[in-house]
Structure formats: C-alpha cells, structure tokens
Amino acid sequence: MSENNIISIKDLYSIFKFKTTEEINVPEKISEQIIGQDKALDIIKKAAKQRRHVLLIGDPGTGKSMLAQALAEILSEDKEQVKNLEDILVFPNPNDEYQPIIKTVPMGTGKKIVEEMRKKVLEQTKIFQYFYILLLLISAFTPMYFYYEGNYIMAGATFIGFMILMASISFSFQVMQKQIMKNIPKLLVDNSNRTSVPFVDATGAFEGMLFGDVLHDPFQSGGLETPAHQRVIAGAIHKANKGVLFIDEIGTLRPEVQIELLSVLQEKKYPIFGRSERSAGAMVRTTPAPADFVLVAAGNLETLEKLHPAFRSRIRGYGYEVFMNSEILFTEESANKFVQFVAQEVKKTGNIPHFTKEAVIEIIREAQRRSGRKSYLTLRLRDLGGLVRLAGDIAKSKGKKYVEPEDVIEAKEKALTIEEQISKYYIERRKEYQIIKTDGYEIGRVNGLAVIGSRLYYSGLVLPVEAEVVPGKGGREITATGNLGKIAKEAIVNVSAVVKKKFGEDLKKYKVHVQFLQTYEGVEGDSASITVATAIISALKNWPVRQDLAMTGSLSIRGEVLPVGGIIAKVEAAIESKLKEVIVPEGNYNDIPEDLFDKIKITPVKTIDEVIEIATGKKI
Numbered sequence: 001m002s003e004n005n006i007i008s009i010k011d012l013y014s015i016f017k018f019k020t021t022e023e024i025n026v027p028e029k030i031s032e033q034i035i036g037q038d039k040a041l042d043i044i045k046k047a048a049k050q051r052r053h054v055l056l057i058g059d060p061g062t063g064k065s066m067l068a069q070a071l072a073e074i075l076s077e078d079k080e081q082v083k084n085l086e087d088i089l090v091f092p093n094p095n096d097e098y099q100p101i102i103k104t105v106p107m108g109t110g111k112k113i114v115e116e117m118r119k120k121v122l123e124q125t126k127i128f129q130y131f132y133i134l135l136l137l138i139s140a141f142t143p144m145y146f147y148y149e150g151n152y153i154m155a156g157a158t159f160i161g162f163m164i165l166m167a168s169i170s171f172s173f174q175v176m177q178k179q180i181m182k183n184i185p186k187l188l189v190d191n192s193n194r195t196s197v198p199f200v201d202a203t204g205a206f207e208g209m210l211f212g213d214v215l216h217d218p219f220q221s222g223g224l225e226t227p228a229h230q231r232v233i234a235g236a237i238h239k240a241n242k243g244v245l246f247i248d249e250i251g252t253l254r255p256e257v258q259i260e261l262l263s264v265l266q267e268k269k270y271p272i273f274g275r276s277e278r279s280a281g282a283m284v285r286t287t288p289a290p291a292d293f294v295l296v297a298a299g300n301l302e303t304l305e306k307l308h309p310a311f312r313s314r315i316r317g318y319g320y321e322v323f324m325n326s327e328i329l330f331t332e333e334s335a336n337k338f339v340q341f342v343a344q345e346v347k348k349t350g351n352i353p354h355f356t357k358e359a360v361i362e363i364i365r366e367a368q369r370r371s372g373r374k375s376y377l378t379l380r381l382r383d384l385g386g387l388v389r390l391a392g393d394i395a396k397s398k399g400k401k402y403v404e405p406e407d408v409i410e411a412k413e414k415a416l417t418i419e420e421q422i423s424k425y426y427i428e429r430r431k432e433y434q435i436i437k438t439d440g441y442e443i444g445r446v447n448g449l450a451v452i453g454s455r456l457y458y459s460g461l462v463l464p465v466e467a468e469v470v471p472g473k474g475g476r477e478i479t480a481t482g483n484l485g486k487i488a489k490e491a492i493v494n495v496s497a498v499v500k501k502k503f504g505e506d507l508k509k510y511k512v513h514v515q516f517l518q519t520y521e522g523v524e525g526d527s528a529s530i531t532v533a534t535a536i537i538s539a540l541k542n543w544p545v546r547q548d549l550a551m552t553g554s555l556s557i558r559g560e561v562l563p564v565g566g567i568i569a570k571v572e573a574a575i576e577s578k579l580k581e582v583i584v585p586e587g588n589y590n591d592i593p594e595d596l597f598d599k600i601k602i603t604p605v606k607t608i609d610e611v612i613e614i615a616t617g618k619k620i
C-alpha cells in the first residue's frame with residue numbers, strides 16, 4: 001500500500017456520506033464482521049477446509065475468539081458436516097462397573113434411546129410398583145387402629161410402626177429408582193436440533209471441565225449409590241466433537257495439561273475419568289469418548305514461551321500459526337470498516353442509540369490515538385467497543401436520539417485506563433506543588449517527557465530532570481528508580497562522548513549528579529536521554545534552559561536524536577501541562593496527528609545540536 005492512500009481525520013468529513021450509523025448495513029456472518037484481520041481470516045478459511053488446528057497470537061480484544069467462531073460458522077456451511085454430528089451416550093458395563101461404555105449415535109437419536117430404555121425399564125418394574133402400592137394400602141388400613149370400647153383409636157406404637165413402614169417404602173422406591181438409573185444410559189453430549197457444528201469456548205476451564213470428570217458419590221453402597229456411568233460428565237473436548245474448541249490464554253494451562261490435550265489431538269478420542277484423587281469418582285474410567293475437533297488456541301506473545309514444545313510443534317505440523325494485527329493503516333477502506341464496526345457494536349449492544357457521522361469520526365480519532373501513530377488505527381477493538389457502549393449510555397441518559405461527538409469525548413474522560421487516571425492525578429498534584437515549571441529559564445533543569453503504563457495502555461507525563469556538574473573526580477550520582485536509573489547511566493555515557501567531541505572536555509573530571517524529579521514506580525523514561533544530555537550540558541556550561549519547552553528523544557553516541565515510543569501520549573502530556581513547545585525526533589514527526597499541531601508548537605530535530613540550540617539559544 002502506498003503512502004498516498006493514508007488519509008487524515010479531516011478527510012473523513014468529506015469521505016463519509018452517511019448521516020448516522022442507522023444507515024449502515026451490518027453483515028450477519030461473523031466472518032464478515034471481523035475487521036482488520038484479513039490474513040488471519042484467510043488462514044481460518046483454509047483451516048476450515050482442511051480441518052487443521054490454529055494458533056492465534058496477538059493482543060487481547062483483536063478478534064481471536066471471533067475468528068474461532070467464524071471457523072465454526074464456515075464448517076457449518078457444509079451441511080454434510082452438520083448432518084454427521086453425533087450424540088454421545090455412556091452405558092453401564094455389566095462386566096466392570098468401573099468402566100462404563102461410551103457409544104456414539106447419529107445426532108438426535110441419543111435422546112430417543114434414553115427415553116425408550118427408560119420406558120422399557122419402567123415397564124419391567126411396574127409389577128414392583130403395584131406391589132408397593134398394595135403394601136401401602138394394606139398398611140394404611142389394617143394395623144393402625146384398634147377397637148377399644150366402641151371407638152377406633154390410633155395407638156402410639158402403631159403410629160411409629162406406620163412411620164417406619166412409610167420410610168421403608170420410600171427407601172425402596174429410591175432403590176428402585178436407582179435400579180432404573182443403573183440400567184439406562186446417560187446422554188453425555190446431546191446434539192439434537194443442531195443446525196451448526198458446536199463451538200465450545202473452554203477458556204479458563206478447569207481440567208474436569210476440559211477433559212470431563214466423574215462425580216463423587218456420597219453413598220457408595222447400600223443400594224442408594226448412583227451408578228458410575230450416571231456420574232460421568234462430558235468435557236469441553238467431547239462437547240466440541242466434530243466442531244471447534246477454542247481455548248484463549250493457552251499458556252496458562254499447566255504443561256501436563258498441554259500434553260494431555262496433545263494426546264487428545266493425536267487420538268481424537270479420550271476416556272473420561274474421575275479427576276479428584278480422594279473421590280469415589282477416581283476409580284471410574286470410561287472407554288474412550290470421541291473428541292475430534294478443530295482446536296483454535298490463542299494467546300499473546302508471552303504465551304509462546306509457556307507453550308510446551310511438543311504441543312506447539314503439533315500445531316505447527318498439523319495446522320497454522322497466525323500473528324494477529326494490532327493496528328491497521330489509516331486508509332479510506334479501513335476507515336469505512338470502522339464505521340461498520342461502530343454500527344455493529346451498536347446493534348450488538350441493542351439498547352444504545354446509533355452514532356452520528358461526527359461521533360464515528362471521534363471514535364476513529366481515538367483509534368488513531370491508541371495506535372500511537374498518525375497513519376494507523378488500533379485494532380484492539382474490544383476496548384474500543386467499550387468506548388462505543390459508554391458513549392451510547394451517556395447519550396441515552398441524556399435522552400438523545402443519536403450519539404454525538406461530545407458524548408464520545410465525555411466517554412473518553414470516563415473510560416480512562418488506570419494508567420491514564422494515575423498520570424492525570426500526577427499532573428494535578430504536580431500543578432499544585434508547581435513541580436513543573438512552564439515559563440522562565442533554569443540552569444541544569446529540563447522538562448522531559450515519559451510514559452506510564454505498559455505498551456498497551458500508556459499515558460504521557462512531563463518528567464523534569466535536574467543535573468549538576470561539579471569539577472573534581474567523583475563519578476556519577478543518579479537519583480532515579482528502576483529503569484530510569486539505567487537510562488540515565490546510558491544517557492551519561494552517550495553525552496560524555498558528545499561533550500568530548502563538542503567541547504573537548506572529559507566528563508570523568510566532573511562529579512555528575514542527575515535527578516529525575518517526582519518519579520513514581522511504573523514511569524518509563526525510555527526516551528529521556530536527550531533530556532538528561534541537555535540538563536548535563538546546561539549545567540556544565542551554565543546555559544539557562546527554556547522551561548516552557550518539553551522534549552523527548554533518544555540520544556545516540558554520535559549525537560543523533562532517535563525516535564521513541566508513545567509519541568502521541570507524550571505530546572498530549574506537554575499540551576496538558578500548558579507548555580509552549582515540544583521537541584520530538586524527526587523520525588516520530590509523521591506519527592503525530594494534525595490536531596495536536598493546533599495546540600502546541602511541535603519541532604522535529606535530528607541532532608543534539610539542534611536540541612541545545614532550541615533549548616538554550618546556544619550553538620554547539
């Protein structure tokens with residue numbers, strides 16, 4: 001795709017021809033609802049055709065579970081596949097009560113078999129039932145009353161006798177009931193009335209839920225025990241037979257469980273046995289039950305490390321591995337997909353108003369912001385869907401017919417991530433204590449920019465750095481927590497090289513003290529190195545630094561300014577703190593959305609020389 005196809009937020013006002021998302025068609029099929037994952041979707045289609053397993057790796061909320069459902073949907077399009085579904089029954093084993101027998105029958109027949117057998121057994125036991133009823137009647141009329149001086153009186157002893165009789169009758173009924181259970185099979189997997197192949201989501205399932213289990217029986221003898229086969233429970237692997245089994249966060253499965261799952265994939269069937277050791281169920285193990293499914297396993301990048309090598313190699317050998325897109329190029333085509341997405345989420349949610357064109361544009365602006373780059377839109381759509389719903393609720397609570405841009409903006413405020421809330425809190429507190437200077441000049445003090453939070457949820461923050469450079473041997477002293485300390489050390493090494501080259505001075509002859517003001521756990525200063533360098537040079541040369549300026553960039557040993565992450569969040573933090581200008585690496589310049597340029601002066605730089613000149617007015 002060429003650069004020319006990239007569009008900007010402003011273009012959307014003329015590109016979009018709809019008034020509200022009410023006019024937008026939402027496809028019925030899940031496969032057509034998935035946006036931005038064309039490569040993954042292609043592979044899902046292939047996997048469906050060949051019945052291969054798939055491993056989906058990517059950020060949460062990018063559509064992995066939707067893809068798994070799409071696979072089941074595609075399998076179901078082949079009516080033969082649906083017709084060939086099976087019911088699974090478990091029968092008592094007359095030769096070994098601890099090994100119930102699994103049988104499969106065409107779908108819809110399982111229920112009938114159980115019903116017919118129940119009728120037959122009831123028929124057989126009818127004679128006993130009559131007998132009991134007769135006994136009941138006799139007992140009710142004969143011994144309970146006796147004749148005393150012209151009156152019938154119920155005697156205490158007879159009353160107790162009556163109770164005992166009743167109890168034994170009810171006990172016998174129970175025993176009879178269990179007898180019936182003993183002789184009829186249990187329907188483990190019922191696929192009657194199915195029009196599509198099963199889709200089973202076993203994310204977070206315990207082993208018992210995944211592989212099946214045999215329940216504990218509190219009465220293990222005495223006629224009241226539940227027959228072993230009636231205590232058998234099917235697992236997700238059996239329910240997914242001839243369909244799709246989806247397991248997200250596959251890395252959280254213990255290695256033993258992964259290996260167990262691997263053997264299911266190989267055998268395509270697996271016996272059900274009791275999983276808790278001290279339970280009466282532990283003695284029971286059925287014959288193998290069918291478990292022939294397409295596995296869609298999912299997770300994030302860290303998952304790969306936690307996958308058992310044998311398990312992964314099975315999927316690689318007999319299936320596909322796909323890396324999900326986390327973002328998509330901001331083109332007219334993808335913008336239109338986002339319109340569909342908003343319409344889809346509104347429809348799915350059901351009770352929120354549709355969005356106006358301008359409100360959709362506000363959502364896309366947020367998708368751009370969350371991608372961290374101007375020419376991309378984030379595909380972490382679960383989170384974005386949350387924003388759509390929240391904006392919808394806000395508009396609804398105001399009694400509006402449609403969601404408008406201000407509702408989306410309000411929702412963004414309310415839907416701040418923890419990281420954003422923290423950075424907001426810091427910004428407020430710092431304003432109170434006036435830690436951030438926004439005007440005047442200072443020697444050795446520079447407003448840097450940092451991010452807080454992880455790669456996925458970060459927020460920007462102004463992070464002032466102070467340096468002192470005093471003649472005399474003394475080495476370095478750095479006041480910073482965690483990662484920042486490491487960055488400061490690296491920055492000092494690089495700035496030493498620059499200082500030597502530019503001023504012919506050896507920093508080793510000075511005691512260098514660098515301090516990050518008011519840092520907190522979680523603050524990442526990956527890009528603080530030009531800030532540290534500027535503070536040191538300012539302190540060394542006694543050059544005052546502009547305090548209405550913030551900067552971000554990584555310093556190379558040759559004095560170049562290299563691009564950094566989180567550029568949008570950082571520029572936003574400078575705006576939020578009311579600074580006048582922000583220095584950014586040239587390499588990041590094109591990642592910054594246009595609307596930020598109206599709010600602050602953004603100056604791209606290539607070298608530390610330019611940084612020093614802008615910050616202090618001096619040429620080096």
Ligand code: ADP
Pocket residue numbers: 033034035036037059060061062063064065066067248341345379380381382383385
């Ligand atoms: P994952 O399995 O990757 O965590 P899901 O497939 O469960 O994500 O997606 C959660 C929700 O987010 C979906 O129900 C849908 O509303 C939305 N969503 C996520 N990814 C996409 C996508 N690629 N296209 C459309 N909607 C998506």
